Amino acid sequence: xxxxxQHNHHVILSEAASLELGCNYSYGGTVNLFWYVxxxxxxxxxxxxxxxxxxxxxxIKGFEAEFIKSKFSFNLRxxxxxxxxxxxxxxxxxxxxxxxxxxxxxxxxxIQP
Amino acid sequence: SQTIHQWPATLVQPVGSPLSLECTVEGTSNxxxxxxxxxxxxxxxxxxxxxxxxxxxxxxxxxxxxxxPQDRQxxxxxxxxxxxxxxxxxxxxxxxxxxxxxGSRLTVL
Numbered sequence: 418x419x420x421x422x423q424h425n426h427h428v429i430l431s432e433a434a435s436l437e438l439g440c441n442y443s444y445g446g447t448v449n450l451f452w453y454v455x456x457x458x459x460x461x462x463x464x465x466x467x468x469x470x471x472x473x474x475x476x477i478k479g480f481e482a483e484f485i486k487s488k489f490s491f492n493l494r495x496x497x498x499x500x501x502x503x504x505x506x507x508x509x510x511x512x513x514x515x516x517x518x519x520x521x522x523x524x525x526x527x528i529q530p
Numbered sequence: 531s532q533t534i535h536q537w538p539a540t541l542v543q544p545v546g547s548p549l550s551l552e553c554t555v556e557g558t559s560n561x562x563x564x565x566x567x568x569x570x571x572x573x574x575x576x577x578x579x580x581x582x583x584x585x586x587x588x589x590x591x592x593x594x595x596x597x598x599p600q601d602r603q604x605x606x607x608x609x610x611x612x613x614x615x616x617x618x619x620x621x622x623x624x625x626x627x628x629x630x631x632x633g634s635r636l637t638v639l
Contacts, residue, residue, distance in 0.1 A: 460631060507574060517622075520573045523573050
């Protein structure tokens with residue numbers, strides 16, 4: 418069975434701080450990995466995704482994530498956060514089939530001005 | 531571009547009452563459709579998925595059911611709601627990338 422673990426449920430940072438949100442997965446096959454974001458009052462949006470190729474993927478709004486196969490990790494990073502990055506962030510794993518994604522429990526990020 | 535409509539956006543129902551949440555998709559055809567539930571502190575849980583009309587797969591046994599009467603319509607139902615059914619329900623469409631609707635917040639009292 419596949420699973421996704423997000424280590425931090427709540428993260429509080431000041432503006433301009435660097436961000437790294439952890440995501441580890443468990444799955445024996447080829448993985449597709451995603452980070453989704455849900456801003457307050459809005460629906461889930463895709464930040465970035467990894468299917469294959471370069472393990473460092475860049476997404477919208479300055480976010481990036483690195484797939485490290487040996488560590489079963491797909492951590493999300495941003496060098497300098499902004500107040501508008503306050504949101505809930507979800508890491509997700511897909512096996513490439515039609516049976517949907519497995520999501521982590523989410524990390525609630527609060528950026529203090 | 532793809533758009534997913536969900537309604538109602540907010541619903542308050544008593545225990546034991548029926549439920550019907552509707553999801554329609556625009557801008558694509560023959561999508562894979564999904565119902566997820568987002569409960570506080572529990573992330574997103576996949577409830578049902580459908581690869582075509584009348585084809586429903588259930589991921590979690592429960593008192594909810596789903597139907598897909600048309601290609602771009604996906605309905606989540608219950609005959610008798612439980613308190614534990616409270617949550618935020620998200621419909622999603624997959625055409626290579628998951629797109630989510632804005633969700634339906636259900637409170638069962």
